Amino acid sequence: MLNNVGNNPKEKYVYKSVSVPGGGFVTGFVFHPAVPDILYCRTDIGGIYRYDFKKDCWISLIDSATDTEVWKTYPLSIALDRNNPGYLYAMVGLYPTHKIAFSKDYGDHFVYFEVPVDENGNSVAMHGNAPGRSTGERLVVDLKDSDILYMGTMKNGLWKTKDHCKTWEKLNITYPGRKPEKNISFVEIDPFSGGGEPSKRIIVATSGEGGSPGNNVRGQSIYISNDGGETFSPLHKEPTPITEGPSDYPGYVGQRAVFIDKYLYITYTAYNIGWSNWDSYGCDTGRGYDGAVYRYELNHAGEVVEALDITPPNIIEPSFYEKETTGRRVGYGMGGICADSSKPGTLICSTILASPDTIYRSTDYGLTWTPVLSGLKKER
DSSP: OHHHHHHOTTOOOOOOOOOOOSOSOEEEEEEOSSSTTOEEEEESSSOEEEEETTTTEEEESOTTOOTTOGGGGOEEEEEEETTEEEEEEEEEEETTEEEEEEESSTTSSOEEEEOOBOTTSOBOOOOTTSTTTTSSOSEEEOSSOTTOEEEEOSSSOEEEESSTTSSOEEEOOBOTTSOBOOOEEEEEEOTTSSTTSSOOOEEEEEOSSTTOOBTTBOOOOEEEESSTTSOOEEOSSOOOOOOSSOOSSOSOEEEEEEEETTEEEEEEEEOOSSSOOTTOOSGGGSOOOEEEEEEEEEOTTSOEEEEEEOOOOOOSOOOOSSTTOTTOSSSSEEEEEEEOTTSTTOEEEEEESOSSOEEEEESSTTSSOEEEEETTEEOO
16 A cells, blocks of 8 residues: 555545544533534543544544644533534633634634723632532523623633623622632523513532631632623522531532523532642542432522422432531532423432442432432442
8 A cells, every 4th residue: 555655646635533542531511502423522632522423432622732732622611502513612721821712613613702801900720620620510601681791711711792792791699798709610591581681690619718707618619690691699508517527628519500490400529528629620630428319499589499408319329528517418429410390390309429420310309319320330
């Protein structure tokens, strides 16, 4: 074959990517909320991929990145536009370069928008391989107005744009009498709020550092806005931090959320085990101390009418690190949660850092759960 190529100057080699299964960290999957068969995943240092349902394979969307553009391969969050199926946004960055990637053609081509700057004139930080990267999406597009996006950062709080990333406004999230929250773990928009206007109800999860009551105990994690981000209030009746065990930044941090009708569902994880800091609230810490799933019933004003602890019972029986500590629910974290819009009341949630990790299904709005996958074993 080599001789053939040498004798025919018109023939050229064709190079394609080689699939190397296994390894690495897939930090999130995002389906389009309205159009089927549109699915993306983000990796911590390997860029963004789109799934080709016809060919049953993943397509890399960052093959154009050069050795001086490694920052393009560090996505922290993905956002899709409900009203424009081809639109794809991503927070990408590796110090000192931080950008918002935007594509109109499902990720085949990107332009890069500048991000806002902090009070010192530095671009706000985003890093796809930073602690906490395993939580929900920090970048979201308003469901009613495609020019509005919310962006949660890990060091510089929450931001909002009303003109498609041209200008940004910083939003204030502060527990009464304490310091502003800087580290955002996810942003979720209530799809049922706002009527025909831009969405009004916004849920934001934080690391709880700013609202800490002291002694390195995490403060309030979840905040709610009912006026499109103008003001935020603590979401009442969160799980109480367990302080009897390790004193390593105890407290629950919101991981992901989903709305179903009048209910808001949130998964929580506490990671207060070993070498932690305020930024250690994702599964990249390697071990989880406890987790919870809560169902909040909200009235029209966004007030909590009822908060239920609906954590699936511990069927895994992990090795508890502090068996004598009271108040732990399961001894591992709770991570993913999503709803089936075609089947009211149907939910899926998953553990995180359990042994083995397990996926649960509910058909009664989270009141009861059935394991459907534990490790690699399919349950009945």
